[in-house]
Amino acid sequence: xxxxxxxxxxxxxxxxxxxxxxxxxxxxxxxxxxxxxxxxxxxxxxxxxxxxxxxxxxxxxxxxxxxxxxxxxxxxxxxxxxxxxxxxxxxxxxxxxxxxxxxxxxxxxxxxxxxxxxxxxxxxxxxxx
Amino acid sequence: xxxxxxxxxxxxxxxxxxxxxxxxxxxxxxxxxxxxxxxxxxxxxxxxxxxxxxxxxxxxxxxxxxxxxxxxxxxxxxxxxxxxxxxxxxxxxxxxxxxxxxxxxxxxxxxxxxxxxxxxxxxxxxxxx
Numbered sequence: 060x061x062x063x064x065x066x067x068x069x070x071x072x073x074x075x076x077x078x079x080x081x082x083x084x085x086x087x088x089x090x091x092x093x094x095x096x097x098x099x100x101x102x103x104x105x106x107x108x109x110x111x112x113x114x115x116x117x118x119x120x121x122x123x124x125x126x127x128x129x130x131x132x133x134x135x136x137x138x139x140x141x142x143x144x145x146x147x148x149x150x151x152x153x154x155x156x157x158x159x160x161x162x163x164x165x166x167x168x169x170x171x172x173x174x175x176x177x178x179x180x181x182x183x184x185x186x187x188x
Numbered sequence: 189x190x191x192x193x194x195x196x197x198x199x200x201x202x203x204x205x206x207x208x209x210x211x212x213x214x215x216x217x218x219x220x221x222x223x224x225x226x227x228x229x230x231x232x233x234x235x236x237x238x239x240x241x242x243x244x245x246x247x248x249x250x251x252x253x254x255x256x257x258x259x260x261x262x263x264x265x266x267x268x269x270x271x272x273x274x275x276x277x278x279x280x281x282x283x284x285x286x287x288x289x290x291x292x293x294x295x296x297x298x299x300x301x302x303x304x305x306x307x308x309x310x311x312x313x314x315x316x317x
Contacts (some may be wrong), residue, residue: 090281091274091277091278091280091281091282092274097274098265098267100261100265101258101261101262101267104254104257104258104261105258105274107254108251108254108255108258109278109281111247111250111251111254112251112278112281112282112300113285114243114247115244115247115248115251115299116282116285116286116289116291116296116299117285117289118240118243118244118247119244119291119295119296119299120286120289120290120291121240122237122240122241122244123291124290125233125236125237125240126237128233129230129233129234129237132229132230132233133230136227136229138227138230145220145221145226145234148220149220149238149241151220152219152220152238152241153220153241153245156242156245156246157245157249160245160246160249161249161253162245162248162249162252166248166306167245167248170244170245170248170302171241173299173302177295
């Protein structure tokens with residue numbers, strides 16, 4: 060229904076850039092691209108970005124589920140929380156994957172660091188509680 | 189072959205934590221978890237993490253392909269590079285998706301900010317070249 064309305068709107072006024080007039084209800088089913096006043100080509104790109112972002116969020120949610128289990132398991136069998144050799148292998152692998160996918164390898168290393176820092180914060184919070 | 193060797197190794201020595209003796213060739217086909225000396229439960233978790241990381245890297249590569257096209261399109265039709273209303277909708281949507289997936293909504297907002305900062309850096313680099 061929303062996309063049918065969008066289609067009608069796009070036919071009626073294909074190029075309008077002012078901000079939407081009303082605040083929009085937000086639910087996970089909505090696309091953040093659901094703004095009828097936007098350029099139609101841009102709206103198409105934004106739908107793709109929103110789909111990818113939903114996939115990223117769900118992948119990250121699953122990754123943190125696993126690292127939580129890893130933290131609990133390491134505590135149980137008294138393995139050290141950090142493993143620098145494993146981290147080096149992860150970075151080297153992600154850099155190689157990034158080059159193959161035409162993504163900046165520097166960014167992939169920064170990204171892994173960003174994620175690992177969050178994992179460490181989770182572990183610290185778990186220890187405190 | 190590698191997993192068969194891993195299986196043999198795990199049967200022969202199921203619990204050994206010292207660092208691997210030899211440097212390992214890195215290729216995208218390798219898992220960063222491919223370290224025969226690691227605890228088998230931990231090795232299983234790590235294979236899952238490596239699969240998820242590969243998915244994340246490929247999703248991010250595709251996302252940056254699209255934002256690159258968006259940057260070029262916006263320059264062509266003279267749309268402003270930033271859209272604060274769109275960003276607000278993206279943040280609200282990712283927070284809602286995160287709550288449904290049991291991921292910290294604060295983290296998802298930080299994550300989107302991290303990605304958008306990289307997109308801006310890409311646009312700046314594109315303008316300079």
